[in-house]
Amino acid sequence: MINPALLTDGYKTGHHQQYPKGTTLVYSNFTPRSNKYAPKGCDMVVSFGQQLIMKQIHESFRKDFFDQPKEAVCNEIKEEISLYLGIDYDVAHFEALHDLGHLPIKVKALPEGTLVPIKVPVLTIYNTNPDFYWITNYLETLISNLLWKPMTSATIAFQYKRVLTEWATKTNPEAKEFVYWQGHDFSMRGMDSIDAVVSSGLGHLTSFYGTDSLPAIYGARKYYGAEGFVAGSVPATEHSVMCAGGKEDEIETFRRLLNTYPKGILSVVSDTWDLWKVCTEHLVTLKEEILARDGKLVIRPDSGDPSDILCGINTKNDPDNRYGWMRWNPGYKGVIELLWDVFGGTVNEQGYKVLDPHIGAIYGDSITIDRANEICTRLESKGFASTNVVLGVGSFTYQYNTRDTFGFAMKATYVEVKHPAESGSPAYTIEGREIFKDPITDDGTKKSATGLLCVEEHDGKIGLYDKVSWNTEDTGLLQTIYCDGIFHNFITLNEVREKLDSYIKNNY
DSSP states (O other), rough: OGGGGGSSGGGGGGGGGGGGGTTTEEEEEEEEEEOOOOTTOOOOEOOOOOOHHHHHHHHHHHIIIIIIIIHHHHHHHHHHHHHHHHHHOOHHHHHHHHHHSOOOOEEOOOOTEEEETTTTTTTEEESSSGTTTHHHHHHHHHHHHHHHHHHHHHHHHHHHHHHHHHHHHHHGGGGGGHHHHHHOOOGGSSSOOOHHHHHHHHHHHHTTTEOHHHHHHHHHHHHHHOOOOOEEEEOOOOHHHHHHHHSHHHHHHHHHHHHHHOEEEEEEOOOOHHHHHHIIIIIIHHHHEEEEEEEEEEEOSSOOHHHHHHHOGGGGGGOOOOOOTTSSSSGGHHHHHHHHHHHHHEEOOOOEEOOOOTEEEEEOOOHHHHHHHHHHHHHHHBBBOOOGEEEEEEEHHHOOOOOTTTEEEEEEEEEEEEEEETTTTOOOEEEEEEOOOOOTOOOOOTTTOOOOEEEEEOOOOOOEEEEEEEEHTTTTSOOEEEETTTOOSSOHHHHHHHHHHHHHHHHO
C-alpha cells in the first residue's frame, strides 16, 4: 500500500517550515460552504462519513506507517520528496511522528445522521501535541478527498427519500414503509473505484435498504458495526439472459424464469427488443401463471425517457410526435397503465390505483431527483399511486458530483504561537490567534469562520458560533470521535438511519 505520508497535496510537504516560528497548535474545520451546484431541494447536508474516513485514515497510518520500519518509510518520503522538490528534504518531523506511534490529533464531528445547514462545520480537528502543529492541515487533503463523497451521497439519498415519502404520503400512505425499498442503488458499475462504491454506497444506505452495490454492505460491517440484515435485493435478469433465450422465444424465457423462481420478487428486463409487446402480449399470455405465483413479477424498462416510458406520453406535451408513435401505440399509455390494463388492482382510500401485488415495475436508467419527482407527479395526475414503481438510482446520480456540489472545504481558523520568555522571566507565553480567510475577489462563499468554533441547537435550529473560548468549544453538538489513536462515540448504521427516519416521520 502507499505510504500515507504521501497521501496529500505536494505543497503540504513544506508547510511545517512556513508557519510562524513557535507555532504549537493549528485548529481547522470541514464545512459545506454552498449548495449552489447541489440538486434542487438539498438545502441542508446530512452529516455522514466522519467515522468511516477516520477509520480509514487510522488504519492506513497504522498499517503502512507506524507498523513499518521507521527507516524504510522515512527514507521513502525523503527520496520521493527530494526528487519532487529538487532539494535534500529533511524528514525529521516524520521520524518524530513515527517515534510517537500515533496520530496526535483530536477530531470532533456532528453526530452522523444530523441535518446540517450550509456553512455549519461537520468536523473540527486540531493537534494534541505542540510538536506536531503541522499534522492538522497536512491531513486536510486526505480528509477532504475521503469525506465529501459519502456526505454528498447521503445528502442526495435523503432528498430522494423526502421526495418519494412526500408522494407516498399523498397517494398511498399505507405503503410508506415501501419507500425504504423504492430507491435502489444501481451505481457500482459507473463509479470510479471500489472505495467510491463503499463510501457512496454507504451514503445511499443511510436512507434506503435496496442496493446492488455489494461492497457497501462490507463497508457497513467494517466501519459501522452492522450485524445481520443490512441491505437487500431480488433475483433479476440482464440483457444477456434475455438475448440468450432468443427473440422469438422471449415469452418462453419469461416462463422459464417464473418457474425457476416460484416465490418472491423477480425482476425481468423487458425492453431487450419490444417493451410494448411484452406489456400487451407476453404478459397477457402469462397472466394466469403470474397471478398464481406466490410473489411479484417486476417489469424493468431500461431505455428511453424514464417519465415517458413509465407514465406514457401526454399528447398535449408532444405536439411534434417526437417518438413517432400514433395515439394507438401502447407507448402513449406507459408501462404502469399497461400493467393495470392487464392485471388491474385496487383503488385505495385516497382514490389512487394500486397495481395487483403480483406485478410491478422498476426503472433504473438516468434517474435523477427531478425525474423521480416528475414520474411521481405524472403517475398521480393519471390516478396512480407513486408506490407502483421502484427507481434504480445509479451513477448518473452518485458519480456526477464533486467536492463543489456542496462547496466542502477544510480551513484553519485558529492557531497558537509560543513566545519566548522576556528577559528575567522564567515563563513563556502562548498567544491564541483567531484567523480567517475572506477573499475580496470572492462572492462570500469562501469566507471562513473565525477562531475556535462551537455548534449548538436552539429552538430546533442548528447554528455555528465562532470566536468562542476553549471552554465553550468543548460544549455543543460537536463530539470527539477520535483522539490520539483512540475512537470515541462510536455510531452504528442503524443509529444513523434512525436519526434520519425521525426527520421523515416528523415531517411527512
